[in-house]
Amino acid sequence: MSKKNYYQDVFEVTKLIPHGRVSTYGAIANYLSLGSARMVGWALNKSFVEEGVPAHRVVNRKGELSGRIHFPSPTMMQELLESEGIEVVDHVIRDFKAKYWSPSEALGED
DNA sequence: GGATTGACGTCTG
DNA sequence: GCAGACGCCAATC
Numbered sequence: 001m002s003k004k005n006y007y008q009d010v011f012e013v014t015k016l017i018p019h020g021r022v023s024t025y026g027a028i029a030n031y032l033s034l035g036s037a038r039m040v041g042w043a044l045n046k047s048f049v050e051e052g053v054p055a056h057r058v059v060n061r062k063g064e065l066s067g068r069i070h071f072p073s074p075t076m077m078q079e080l081l082e083s084e085g086i087e088v089v090d091h092v093i094r095d096f097k098a099k100y101w102s103p104s105e106a107l108g109e110d
Numbered sequence: 111g112g113a114t115t116g117a118c119g120t121c122t123g
Numbered sequence: 124g125c126a127g128a129c130g131c132c133a134a135t136c
Contacts, residue, residue, distance in 0.1 A: 024118090024119095025117070025118055025119085026118065026119060026120095029118080029119090036118075036119085037117095037118035037119055038116060038117085038118050038119085039118090040117080040118080041116065041117035041118060042116060042117075043117095044117055045116080045117060047117095055117075058117075059117085060117075060118060060119085061118070061119065061120095065117090066117055066118080067117030068117085069117080070117055071117095
């Protein structure tokens with residue numbers, strides 16, 4: 001079994017998100033060719049079983065913390081993002097486009 | 111084993 | 124430009 005499960009790939013990509021950056025479900029889904037952004041969200045739902053997965057850095061295309069409700073605390077996600085220097089207003093990332101990080105950037109990380 | 115749901119995204123009206 | 128509906132694919136009930 002050299003190939004990991006698709007959600008394991010989601011964990012890996014999510015872990016690759018730099019500090020102070022955020023990514024979207026669609027970007028990861030597109031990068032992993034999952035075909036559905038929902039798969040990413042569902043996979044991240046299991047991310048709690050896996051440690052070291054900054055699921056709080058993953059938001060929807062609108063930059064909204066749509067998954068905050070699945071966290072131990074609905075404010076934990078925002079607190080974590082603010083702790084990384086990401087401004088969050090009304091559960092929405094400010095300058096989301098500027099904080100946006102694409103998994104493709106991991107290729108030329110260097 | 112079928113129907114529903116789900117941390118979303120894109121299209122059409 | 125905003126709102127509503129549909130599609131994705133897998134897991135859970």
